[in-house]
Amino acid sequence: MTCEHLVVVGASLAGLRGAEAARTAGYAGRLTLIGDEPHRPYDRPPLSKQVLTGSVDAAATALPNLVPLEAEWLLGSAATALDRAKRTVTLRDGRQVIYDRLLIATGARPRPWLDAEQAKFAGVHTLRSRDDSAALRMALAGKPARVLVIGGGFIGCEVAAACRDLDLPVTLVETGPAVLAGVLGIYLGAVVGALHEARGVDLIFDAKVEALEDDGTGRVVRARLEDGRTIETDCVVVALGAIRNTEWLAGSGLAFDEGGVDCDADGYALDDAGQPDRTIAAAGDIARFPHPLYDDRRVALEHWGHAVTQGAHAARLLIGQGAGSYAEVPTFWSSQGGVTIKSVGLTDGADSIVIAQGDPKTGRFLVVYGREGRCIAAVSFDSVRWLPAYAEMVASRAPFPPPGGGVDEGPLTPMASGLPRGDE
Known part of the structure; x- marks a missing residue:
């Protein structure tokens, strides 16, 4: 079936970059973006940093459109229901939107106070x-x-x-x-x-x-x-922490819970029977998918770069321009007190770590995480220049601990990670 109407539910980073990727890949059909907030897509990382200190105004965090979208924007009214038989998304204000292909990118919300x-x-x-x-x-x-x-x-x-x-x-x-x-x-x-x-x-x-x-x-x-x-x-x-915005999918027949929407390796959403619905894909915080670097363990990632790449992957998949499973190495960064922390890979379940570069006493160092003799992640503190080499080790499933002999090499003495095992 030809896609004449691509609907994106979730007008944030993953949804926006997905819509742009569809246009870049040649999709010329109708495009609709649905968002629960009244704002056009904006960048979230500054919200917990520069906006709070007053160096950036909250209204100045809008994300740029990288390509002309020629899209219809339905903002300020959240999706409340999905009918896969009729291929309709119902909004809080009662409107119904019919889709040929659907990209779910509804993200997450903060976990509220217990009372x-x-x-x-x-x-x-x-x-x-x-x-x-x-x-x-x-x-x-x-x-x-x-x-x-x-x-x-x-x-x-x-x-x-x-x-x-x-x-x-x-x-x-x-x-x-x-x-x-x-x-x-x-x-x-x-x-x-x-x-x-x-x-x-x-x-x-x-x-x-x-x-x-x-x-x-x-x-x-x-x-x-x-x-x-x-x-x-x-x-x-x-x-x-956060709760994925999945409640609106109740009764849809898709496989989901508070932890996300289950997807197959390509990115298609799975139904209750574990079969892919090839008219629907998910991306960003909401998507829980088997990652090939981690033995196909299902993960849902809340990373900026992941939202960009998976959003684009899912959109190309839906318009028939995608191929292969999604296997990007996860990346993440955080700025705290003038120190930039960047990571590649997933630390979950690591049994050991080594200081591979630098020295924590100086504030500039890099730590590699291993599990069962394999490098699974690396985290750098104000030392991003070292990170690409270790990203390659993670992607290639290099042995842990990594080989020595580098400039500014750390002690390379494995120690306990202090992390729970992923299978516990």
């Missing part, structure tokens, strides 16, 4: 959208007495760093033994934690916020930990 009433307190924030960032920027500009960040993942760490850039008192509470321990492991998590402590962030580990308390008028004034300690705060940022 819905407490989440409504004035001064309690989550951070995902442009509007979220603008609201938090306004709160930080008001000079809160203390900011409390709940969660020590990348967003939590970036927010804490932005607060210190503004010379604001900030406390970060993490349930684990170190920030970023679930992604980088305990060793590197401790390195990042030391960086934040040196900049004045008050870190509390192995602790859990039990409740937020207000002043009787609905404004947050403190947080209570499970061990009875309290933290006085008038600004709380909840950074507990």
Whole structure:
């Protein structure tokens, strides 16, 4: 069947780059982009960094159109249902859009605070959208007495760093033994934690916020930990991870859950019976797919570069211009307190690490992660020039530990990764 109408549900990075890739590949049919927000696609990385410090305005984060789209934009009304038999997407405002091919790129939203009433307190924030960032920027500009960040993942760490850039008192509470321990492991998590402590962030580990308390008028004034300690705060940022936006697919017959939409190796969405629907593909945060570099383990990635490449791959697939499975090496970066952390590959399940280049004492180094004798990932701290060589090792499934003999070589002594095994 010829594709006369390509519909993209999700007007963010993956959806935009997918639409552009379709046009670049020669698709001349009707193109519609559906988005739940009223804004045209914008860049998310600055939202937890430059926007919070005021160096970039939230409205100035729009993503450029790299090619003319000649598209219809349906913004400000989320998709609420998918009927695959009729090939229709229903929007919240009641409109129905008929598709020939459908690209699902609805992304994720922040996991809310566990108590819905407490989440409504004035001064309690989550951070995902442009509007979220603008609201938090306004709160930080008001000079809160203390900011409390709940969660020590990348967003939590970036927010804490932005607060210190503004010379604001900030406390970060993490349930684990170190920030970023679930992604980088305990060793590197401790390195990042030391960086934040040196900049004045008050870190509390192995602790859990039990409740937020207000002043009787609905404004947050403190947080209570499970061990009875309290933290006085008038600004709380909840950074507990993300939930994929899959609820609108209920009743569609596609295979999905809170962790994403299941896809085959090419990128087609799978139905409940595990069969691909060749009229539908998924890309970006929402897509859970078997990655050939990791023994076809299903992964869903929240990386900027991944959204770009997989969005383009899925769109070309849908218009008949794609071939082969999606096998890009995952990449990620984060800027915290003047330090740039970049990674290639996936650290999940690593059993060992080595410092392959540089020295953590200098702040410039690179760590390689191994599992069962194979290089699976590398993470650099202010040393991106070393990263491409290790990306090639990850892509080629090179033996771990990597060979020595390089300039600025680290000790190359394997140590425990401090990460849970992926099969545990």
